[in-house]
Amino acid sequence: MTALLEVRDLQVRVEDREILHGLSLTVNKGEVHAIMGPNGSGKSTLSHVIAGKPGYEVTGGEILFEGEDLLEMEPDERAAKGVFLAFQYPVEIPGVATYTFLQAAINAQRKARGEAEYSTPAFLKKVREVAKSLNIPQDMLKRGVNVGFSGGEKKRNEILQMALFEPSLCILDEMDSGLDIDALRIAADGVNALRSPDRGMVVITHYQRLLNYIVPDFVHVMSRGKVVKSGGKELALELEEFGYTQFGDAA
């Protein structure tokens, strides 16, 4: 069976500095992988390269998404194929109403896949259903994308998009950063509701805390641009107890 995501010996540079030095990772449908590691270990770089953010130079290795070369695709093509990155810091876009943005995005993806675009009424019906399930009030959707949203609202807006677009691969980059425990629980519930045999997830986090709410099937420890240890969910607890120092890093 073809893996959902296959990262092989990935080497990535930013300007003159190599950030990832041969990273490998395989994610199958139905699996939730956690990637843990100290700041600067390259976790966010991995998520950015998978999503296609400019400014990173891949100098070696490959990334296959359902067997296809992901690195050959534009960011919008990756989104249409089913790659979704929940941003650590979702941007604010003043002047673009959240509704307008969501409809433009979902229809762009559908069009790229050769599917019929949503009419405005059909889209509104769908987005309202999803918003309701995530406790997102209607007036938030009328505001500019993320403008004036709290940290928790911004993360819920990311999960709203995940629920709407129904991607097959979800990458959650430091979803817990800036969230209090209540906001974290709401966001994690949203993510858990999207766990499915047809979908793979990569949860990137610095702290074990998030993994109490989103329980992973596999845990990988990253240090200095490589995966240095992989295991089951118990590895996260071990890290919580002994820290990252055992891998030669300060936590």
Place this chain on the structure above:
Amino acid sequence: MNVALAKTDTGRALSDAFAAARERLPAAGKVADFRRQAFDAYERSGLPHRRIEDWKYTDLRVLMREVLPLAAAPDAAAFKRAEVVLKAGTIKGARPLVLVDGAFAPKLSDISGLEKGLSVRSLREAIDGDNALQAQLFSLDTANPMVALNSAMLTDGVVIDIADGTALSRPLHIVHIAAGATASSIFTRSLLRIGKNVSATLVESYVAAGGAKSYQAHDSLVIVIGDNSRLDHVRLVEDATDAVNISSGVVTLGAHAHFNTFGMTSGAAVSRYQANITFAGEGSRVETNGVNLLRGRQHADTTLLLDHAVPHCASREVFRAVIDDSAHSVFQGRIIVRPDAQKTDAKMMTRALLLSDDAEADNKPELEIFADDVTCGHGATSGALDESLLFYLRARGLKEKEAQALLIQAFVGEAIESIASDALRDLAAATAERWLRARS
């Protein structure tokens, strides 16, 4: 400078154009004298150039080179062509008042069943025997060469009067159509006089009929707003992309009046809109906003003067320019606060979005403040689209051009939002959308 120089070919051609223009208006009263003085004033300076401070960024000697011969009065074929483009640009509910190649076209205009308190006449008719009107129309400052040229050469226009207490139900829509088959100059001037306690909406649009080529549209508009009145004003410059549009506005507000004006320039190869707005009565407010959408080698200049001559008035200027390719946008905003104009509240903000390395934006704010108890501020920025916003949108499935279009729409949105009327706001938004669609 040697004044004894023989007239150049260009100079002779202009004299011929002036002679032709004089024939087109009745020489009643002092009209002929006013025009001669204005023509002499223009001839002394010629086309303004970059060594004149006010024209530093818009050197008409380079951009226009010369004033083209006067456009012929429209014939049946020209009216026919004008009718086609007029139909395409009709604004629902508005009353079109149409000028074709510098002549008022009553047959294309809707001047039937005028609301009570509204009067619409062609300038040609209106000036006959009305000395006060002649003075009001022709006494504009000849220090500005392009205003002087317009005074000398204008062939027609619309004179609109709105009586005290009138609430106009239909927007007035002055449509400037260039329909001539040969490259030529069009000179028009219109007047809008608004009494007290009036509310009215005026739209102006500049368009080209099929076949109109490389023309020059020279227009001016005089507006007088009475006490407690409100005017909403939208101007859309959608001239042919090889045309020149030089327009001037002279606006005076009475007390407790409100002037909300919005301009959008997406057409014309070279354009300049210069407006002088004067507060003559206390407690009045002006919002003057604009958007330039430029591509190719277009050059568009907006030069505004807000004259706070009296106390307790407020002005807001919000200007946005979107500049692609090697286009060039100029914004000059001058605010004068006279010594007596205490409690003035004036703000000006201009932002330019550069979509290409060769795009150019020049922003020149000037504040001249002679009163000591005022709030005045200005700001200017220019930059490219935010890469992090673009990536966010692309990561959500939008193609590069779509993502850019969404961000550009948001960028101009703030200025468009200031338009009070829903219908006119939609019209401006649709114009911006058309421009964006042509990009992708």
